Each structure stands twice: as structure tokens, then as C-alpha cells.
Amino acid sequence: MSKKIVIIGNGVAGITTAIELRKISDCEITVVSEESEYFFSRTALMYVFMGHMKFEHTQPFENSFWAKNNITLKKGRVNTVFPEKNEIAFENGGILSYDYLVLATGSKPNKYNWPGQDLDGVSGLYHKQDLEYLEKYSSKIKKAVVVGGGLIGLELAEMLNSRGIEVTFLVRENSFWSMVLSENEGRMLEKHILSHGIQLKLKTELKEIKGKGSVESVISSDGESIECQFVGLTVGVSPNVGFLQNSSLKINKGILVNEFLQTNIPNIYAIGDCAEIQQPQPGRRPIEAVWYTGKIMGQTLAKTLAGQKTAYIPGNWFNSAKFFDIEYQTYGLAPAKLNEYQGEYYWEKENKAVRIVFNKENRVFEGINTFGIRMRQDFFEKVLNRKESVDFVMKNLDKANFDPEFFRKYENEIKSNFNLQNA
Helix, strand or coil: CCCEEEEECCCHHHHHHHHHHHHHCCCEEEEEECCCCCCCCHHHHHHHHCCCCCHHHHCCCCCCHHHHCCEEEEECCEEEEECCCCEEEECCCCEEECCEEEECCCEEECCCCCCCCCCECEECCCCHHHHHHHHHHHHHCCEEEEECCCHHHHHHHHHHHCCCCEEEEEECCCCCCCCCCCHHHHHHHHHHHHHCCCEEEECCCEEEEECCCECCEEEECCCCEEECCEEEECCCEEECCHHHCCCCCCECCCEEECCCCECCCCCEEECHHHEEECCCCCCCCCCCCCHHHHHHHHHHHHHHHCCCCCCCCCCCCEEEEEECCEEEEEEECCCCCCCCCEEEEEEEECCEEEEEEEECCCCEEEEEEEECCCECHHHHHHHHHHCCEHHHHHHCHHHHECCCCCCCCCHHHHHHHHHHHCC
């Protein structure tokens, strides 16, 4: 009799597990989700709102794919897990049993009990339902306030701006996305944000949302009243684990897992944004809510569930994003604030920038952030794995460039400036 695998969550982590497991196993697979029946690309939601694509374009698989591959999809909200019975219970009263359970429940947007946060016209940007709400509500919006100085906040500001809505962006920190970017990088992006008509307010927090039934204004931390009909709350996310609080699973911020993504209950695993690695690799965080780590976790866990016990190894850090029309990539570790043994080289010109971090003692390359210049991931994978020097990277920087043929190249200028600073 084949094993019965139940996966809660149909984001990239849960769906990757199901697809990879089906390739190597004939076990029974059921994927449960309350958000949507079919898997979609969460990062593409903004482009649906902006009219660049339709929602169906965010679904990489035809609807018939799941039945053809003998993967059962079930839409429903799970409100309880019973590890001692190997069962999950649904809000509507249904029960589903399992041999192995995979928790891939993702994140939920943070709320900090602001007065007025439950008024009509207040939303985050994470779920498909958030997009649907924003689409339905957008005709009422002339002015909006977005709270939170990170990537999702800027995406929401860009979405609203694309429809001619006046946007005020409240950022608590001294510079944009200061948890991730250096001050130089943040300042460059701040100029770019302002150039698109966004009213950016640094060192400013939300104090209160005011309105009778629906949003009419916000009060900022410096006492300013800002008129608006919509408030976007994008002040980070937290693991979506509330429904597990009364279970016997060990939970800190996320569901605690070992190197095999296994919880304290042997036949229950957790992956993706909701999982917290108890002993993360040096330089890595216990919870990493990014697309590519979720995918690697899914690929790893599929092997374990099929009988090939495999430890999770995230590999070199990588991420990418877009700030309006500035593309951003990061390879390796280039922290916003350097350790005492680290050095950095920064170059900037015409909304393009490169920041390279290296070990000052042995000059080993540690990471790079690029803005407006596309770089090849495979180049930096090799460089990081071989522990090449920063000098090797600069000498071969033209080999890393991935921009199309007729794009202007900046490598010679970047190298020259680097050589002058390191003469």
C-alpha cells in the first residue's frame, strides 16, 4: 500500500514537493490550500494589477496537469492538526488522514494593532485575495498611503502609481530597505522612487488610520494628517503558524525543523516561509522567506519522502527584484552593515550600481549587489564555490555580464575605478 502524503500549502515549496515526489514515487499525494485551487506565481501578482498579464498567465501548469499526474488538489482551510491521530481537520468540519504531513503554509502580513487597521480600504499584498480586493477597491482610490520600507511596499506603491493614484510611502528607517541595502544603494533608489512621483517619507511611521467605516486619512508618527482612501500595510511577514499553536509541534517564530526539514514529530515536515531551521548555515537566517529557498526545500524534501533521506543545503544566497525599471540581483552575502573583517567596493552611475563585498584579510570575494546591470548566476556560483579573490572577479567581470548585445557596458569603468581605489 502506497504512502499517503498530505501537503498543506500550494505555494512554490509545497507544489515543488508534490511535483518532484511524483517523478520518483507512486505515493498518494494531496495538496490542500485555502487561497486558490491552482498553483500560481505570487511574485507576478503586481503585473496582473498593472495590466501586463492576466491571472491565468501566472499559472505555469494547465489545470489538467494535476489529474494527469495523479496529484489531488483540495481547496479548504485547515484549522487543526492532530499529530497523535495523523489527521488534519478543516474549518467546515471535514477530516483528512495522512501517513506523512508537509506544512508549507507560507507567511502572513504583519499587523501591529494600529487604530483603524480593520477599516475598509486597508490591505496587504501577499495573497491572491489581496489582489482581488485591491482590484475591486481601486476605483475608490485617489490617494494612497503605503507603510513599510521594503520590496513589497515598493511593489504596491508602483502598482498604485501605475493607475494614476497619488502615493505617499512611509519608511520607518533612515534609508530605503536598510535591513538589506547599504546607505549608498538606498539613497540611489530613493532618488529613483521620487522621480516616479512617489512621495517618500523616511524616518516616518504609521500612528493611526482614521475613517468612518472606510479609510479617510492616516496620522503619521510626526503628527501629520495625510488624506487617503487606501492604506497598504507592508511591514514584513511572519510564518503562518497560528493554527498550530495548540498542537504538540515545537514552534518558535516558525515551525522548528532539523537539517532534514523534519519537525519534532517524525512524520511531519515543514518547508518554505513557515519553517525555521534550528541550525542554519553560517551567514544564513533561520527563516528565509524567498522563492528560491522554498523551491530547494521542496526538491530536498521530495527525496526524503521517497526514501532517499537528504539534508537541506541552501547553497549560495541569491535573490532578484525590480525597483520600477531598475533590475536588482544579489549573489553571495553582501550585508547592509559590514563585519570588521569585510571591505567593499561601490560604483554608481546613471541609476546603475555595483557593490562588491570581500574579506579584507585574504581578499576572498563574498558577495555582490548589482542594480541595472544583469549578471550571470552561474559565474558567481563558480566564483563563490571556488572562493576566488575579489581581484579575480574584477578581472573577469566582463564574463559575468548578461545584458543583451547592444546594451552599454560599464565593466571597464568599474574595473578602472576599483584599481584606482586599490592601488
